[in-house]
Each structure stands twice: as C-alpha cells, then as structure tokens.
Amino acid sequence: MKEAIWLRFQGSQAESIQQAIENRGEFTATVARSEVKPKKHQVCLVSLQYSEMYQIGDVPDFSVDYVGISRSGSLVATDEKRIKVSNLISAGRIDVQSLVDKMPKRHGCRIPLGFGAPIRLPPKLTEELLGAIQGESQTVRSGMPGIRSRLAEMGRIELNPEGGLEVFERDAVITSLETFGGTNFRKAILQGTQPATATTPSFLNRLSHYDVREDTQINFDAVTFPGFKVSHAEIFGAVQVVNSTGQQLTILNCNRQPLEHTLGVDLIYYSHNFRSFVLVQYKRLVAESGGKAVYRPDSDRNYAVELEKMNKATEDLGRLPSTIRSVNDYRLGSDAFFFKFCEARQKSSLDAGMVSGMYIPLGIWNQFAGSDQARGPRGGLRIDWDNHPRSFNNSRFCQLLKEGWIGSSAEQTERLDEIIEGTLAARRMLILATTSPGESRSDQLRDDYGRFTDADDPLGER
Template identity: 30%
Template sequence: MVAIIATGDISTRLDARWIVRRQRTFSVAWRSEQWKGVKSHLALLLDDENQVRWLGRARGRRRVSDLERRVEIVEIEEVPAFSLEALRKQLPDRLQARVQPGVLTSAVGDAVVAALVAMFPEMADLIRRLNRRDEVGPPAGDRSLVLNEQRDGTGLVLEMAGVGRDALGSWRLPTEQQPSFLAGIDRRLVSEESLINHDVHTFPGLVRGQSGHVDWGVFGNGRRRVFVLNANTEPLETVLGVDVVYFNQTFRSFVLVQYKRMVRDGRREGGGALWYRPDKNLASEMERMRRVDELFGGSAGDYRLSSQACWVKLCDSWGRLEEPKELVKGMYLAREYFAELLRTCKGPNGGTRLGYDNVPRHINNTMFAALVKDGWIGTRGTGTAELEEVARGVLANRRALVLGVAFESSRRQASSNDEQ
C-alpha cells in the first residue's frame, strides 16, 4: 500500500529529532474513516511546493479524537525532489488521475512503486524496504507472551542506554522454532564490531553453557553503545517469565526488572480493567530479588536516589508484537514497594490484586528509563563478576534473560582520559 501525505517542509524538525533522539519520525492527524487498520504503507511526503522530498513508512496509530487518528511516519529518508505530475507520467493513462494525496488503492499503489523504481533505480532497495509488508505472525500461547516481554525488555534496554528504539522497527518473526526477539532484528542495523575498549565477544560468556538459546548484538547511537543479549534455557512455552538486567559501565550500576503480567477482567483483549494477581512462583522470586538487593545494595559509589537493584514491571499481557518499537504500558515498582502493595492491595473478596485503580503511585516507562540512564537509581560500584552471578541466577530460575551492557565509545573514553 502507498500513501501520499502533505507534510510541508519538515526538514528542520527532522534534523532536530535526529540530533536529540537519532530518529527521523513525523506524525500527522488523519480522518479515521480514510485510514483503516494499522497496516504500514510506503509514504510519499509532499513539501510546501507539492514536491515529493521524502519517503518513509507510515502506520495508523491510536485515535486522537472521534474523527481523527494519529498517523506515524518512520524511517524517513530524503530523496531527490520530484512532482506528482512527473510521477503520474510514468503510469498508464487510466491511473494517472488517481495519484492524489491520500491512501492509494492496492492497484494504484503497486503501479506507483514500480514507477518509483524505474525513475530512481539507485533507490530500489530503499523503496522495497519501505514498502515491505507487515509480516509479523506471533506464535500462539505463552511463547507469544514471553517473546513480547523480550521485545519490551530489549526496547527498554535501548531506551535506558540512550540509543533509541528505531532498529526494532525492522523486526520480523524469526523462522526458528524457539526464537528470541533479537533474532528477528535486521542484522544490518546491529553492529558486531568492537567499537569499545572491551571485546564484546566475551559477553556471551556470561551465560555460556547455561543457555539453550542466545542471540546478541551491539546497537549504537553516536558515541553511545549498548550490548544486548536475549537468552533462555527452557522452551519458550515453559519459561516462567522475563528478567531484564541492565548494566551501566559509566556509573558502575545495574538494575534488574522482573516482568509480571496483568490480565484484564474476563481475560479478554481490550475489555475490563487490568489486574495482577500473585502466582505460586512469586514467593521464591521475591526471595531471590531480596537476596540480590541485600548482596549489592550497600556498595560504595556515586550517590543514588535508590541503590537497590530489583524492580518489578506490571504490564499488559496483550502488548502487541506487531508494534516492535513501542514499549508496553506498565507500572515500575521498587521491590520493597511492591512487597508493601502485596500486603495492602486487595480485591472485593479479600484476595491480593494490583492494578491502576488501587496502586497509588508508580513510575512509567519514560521516567524509569531516564532515572536509570542518568544513574539516579541502581546499584553502586558493581562489576561484571557480580553481573555474571545475577545473569546465571536468572537463567537458573527458568526465566528468560534480556541483558544490556551500556558503554561509551572508545573515542570518548580516550578523550576523557586525556582530560584527566
């Protein structure tokens, strides 16, 4: 599918977002009845002079009013400017008048894509990539839930590292029977070269011999680098859940986030309030997290608002794999706070349940990622030996692991050494 969207001159805004977030994205409001569903389209973006100056990939998002929904355009690339009239001349006469701003029919869209490739053969790969079909077909049952938590954990690691989540937009379900989320990332967007003072090939050793499935890569953004690993020891359908372990070498700190799934009343997608009810594994998991905090929470190092490692994320189990860049909405709760809520948050029949309606305060995705990235929360003075111990403990407890290790590039580290 193809959409022609009048955005005006967005050069300045694209440049600003690239400098700050390393993202070239833009959003517009669109009448809901004219943009149905969430399928992605190749987007031709028109400037103030009605010239196509950018190509991107557009997808319908949530409604912003009763009549309009937000359309997000990502992967935006500037191209040699051309007019719609020049494009129309490449099409059969019967189709030319139908090339107008809006969502084109499949037949007209296919003809436009063919015409663009003929006009700009050097951009054929770009055009085909932006015009790719949405082919996400998540596995059924618990495998999908674990894969979705790995997706969210991987995105969280990239956000905490300040790298940005654009690379996740290329995700496609891997062909392996027991895939990790990371295995589905376009490998062109994941670096495996050592751009840092440490040999990244040593990090899979943190779980070597302990894991049945390991995928890893290095993501970068300017001088920021983050090593990301997805690992699990059990088949996905038998894994109890996902833990995210994030290590910031600059601040010598790590945090551990354990995912807990909330379900809607009636267990129906889209209906009812979200609630978390403890399961039979919670007591042992809470004890494990308590021991981690006891072991690493009192080390010397830079000041923290909280120097404990362990957090819980209560999140919607219906988060969508079809939106690989998005973080699942959820509540981040420090371990001690979570333990207190388990004692005080009750349902109408006296059982324990936690949800947005009775948890008085929580930290959201944006705030949590910022606090970790800037070293305001997390352990102090932690090293890779302690990190290895925690990673092995996660896998031994039949949980999948999303590991992130954030670095600054060797160039920046060398510069800092020179200044000292």
C-alpha cells in the same frame, strides 16, 4: 495492496519535510480525516517541490520522491488527524507525467498532475501507480517487499494484539537502550527493526540494520561483571551499541531453552560507572472479563518461589556495608530488585515505544502485598492499573537507573554475582545489559530543549 495516501508539499513545508527525513528518517504531518480517511497503517507516496534556490539541474515540476508507510495518530483539530510517515524509500524524483503515460488510460486519467491537499488513492489505482513507480525506480522495486512485510506484520498484530514472552524480551532491550542513551538514541536504533519471523525469534537478532554480532564476535571482556563472566554457551542473541560519547552498551539474551518454553524474563542491568546492579522481574497483566488487565500472584506458579529468592537475596545484601567512597556510590535506597507489571501487547517493527508498565521496588511490593488494599472482594491478591502501590513509570525508572540513584552498593554488587549465576542456571530467559567503564559522559536523557522526554509518545516528534 490497500488504499494509499499521497502527500504533496511545496516551498518551505517541503524543505522542512526533507530536513526531517534526512535527520530522522521520518516525519509527521496532518491530513483532513473526512477527505483522506487515514488507515491505521498504509502505503504513503510523498511529493516535494522546493523553492527555486534549492533546485539544482533539470528537475520535474511534479514528481514522486518517496514511498513509505504512514500510521494514523491522534486528532489535532476537529477534522485534522496526525500521521507519521516512516520507512521511506527514495524514488529519485520520478516525473508523474511519465508515470501516467505508462499506465492504462482508465487509471492514468485519475492521477493528479500538480500539487494540492493530501489525497486518498483507491486500491486498484494504488496498485497501478506503485507498479509504474517500481518500473521507474530500482530502489523502490527493491524496497517494496520490506514495506509489504511490515504492513502484513501490523495487520497480524491488529488481529491478535496479545503477545508472548518476546514482548518482554523486547522491553528489556529497549529499557537498556533508553537508559543508556535516552529517547532519541533508542528511537534511532529501533528505527527499521526487522519484522518478526520464524528465523528471528530473538528481538536482538531483529536489529540486523545495526551492529548485531555473532556470539563468537562479541568482546566478552566488555560484558564481564565483577568476578563473573558469561559463558558462550548461554548466549542466544547479542548486540553492541555505542553512544555519541564513545561509551559502549552490550546487551545479551541468555536463554537456556526456546522462548516458548522459558519460565519468564529478567532484566539485569550493570553500570560500570556506578558499580551497580539493578534486577527487574517481569510480571504479565492479563486481561480478564470486562477487559481489565490484572496480575494475580495466586495464579502464578512461579511467584512464591521467585519472591522468596528475591527477599532472601535482599536480606543477605542488607547485612553488607554500603560504603560511600565517592559520589557515584550514593543510592536513594537499598532496593536493587524491582517488579515490572505490564501487558504483553505486541508492537510492530515500526514502533520504537516502550511497553507501558509500572516498576515497583521489592520493599514497596512486600508492604502492599501484606495490606488489605491488595486484596480483591474474595480476598485474593491482585494488582491492576487502578489498584497498585506507588511506582515508577518508564521515564522515571530509566532516569534513576541511568544516573545511578537506584541499585546495589559496591559491596552488594560482589555478592550479587552468585545470584546472577543462579539465575542463569535456572531454566529461564535472562537479558543482561552492561555499560563500559567511564566517568565522563553527557546527560543524554535530555532532549534538545533540556527536557527529559516521555518515552510513551506513539506519534511524537522525538
């Protein structure tokens, strides 16, 4: 075990930390970078001492209350760095003096016996102290393998940050959760996602702490699109979640082949509230010499065929009327197809963030691709973070999708059934996400202060 951090809080600060743990299962704090030297990720011990009014019964003066994982964030002052502590396991208020008594004297004499500033524990001392804690607490003993596996996962990602198709599957699932319930809802569900293993290649199946269902248990009546029903044989993974208003979201991973053999990922989102489809085609920005991430359509053997199909579908849909029978039928535009360009950067099971990327409506993409702006010095078509047309970020796209401002009209939705069936028939991976019917729902895209929070806040409070 590598070095650990020990955080020790007293009084009102301890009460605030305890409240955060109870409400969110995690908290943020600041430490002195020069003294603690926080790592990107490491074990964290937490000690809390409340004011007298919060003490009940005979409790130790100084105890270890939680064991978790800390992750290093940004600088908040010249020598202060923010850390986030999550995956917390309750140790049951273990008296530190009793731990010292059970440790070899050469290690026990180095353990602090009172509160103070955050400290760093060297590797040997970390192992001895954790061993003593596990000897006193069954919950910590049972939870340590999970902490170790998550630390190992983060270490692997640090060595090899580039990911494969599973990164886009994850983003499609997270986009659905963000759109359906907002930032806090997404983070609550993703908290505690299981690390990737050989037996859990599907991201949906890594949400084992939530309501993951076997294919035969899914109520497919809830995921029936107008005139179209998903076959059991097409389901690779599935999950159903319910928000605070009782509305249900069903997400399906339709996969004809193992992940490594599929040609790509699509996200197809259907909203019963707005009778609308939105279809997203993922494209990978690949790092080239100099580290710049670029997508070059000429190097993508699938691009021409996919673009032709999307344009043909858009042309067919454009011939259909767009009758506005109610306010929910209104759209800002006629585009139902979007590209998402993003880098396939792996994220750990502790990270609830979305994949940074740009959503570009098909109509804008066609205009851009036919312009000189899209051409490189040698005349090749390219897109990168510095050279791209107008686009939506994660937050804006999810908000427009959630509120029905984008997507197909009711008449177009019926025609899109045929397109979806054709996509399923192809040898590729597809994420289907559908909401249950219902008109009455609150605006869950807003936070407690009435703001729509940014989805890319790696160590934010929300």
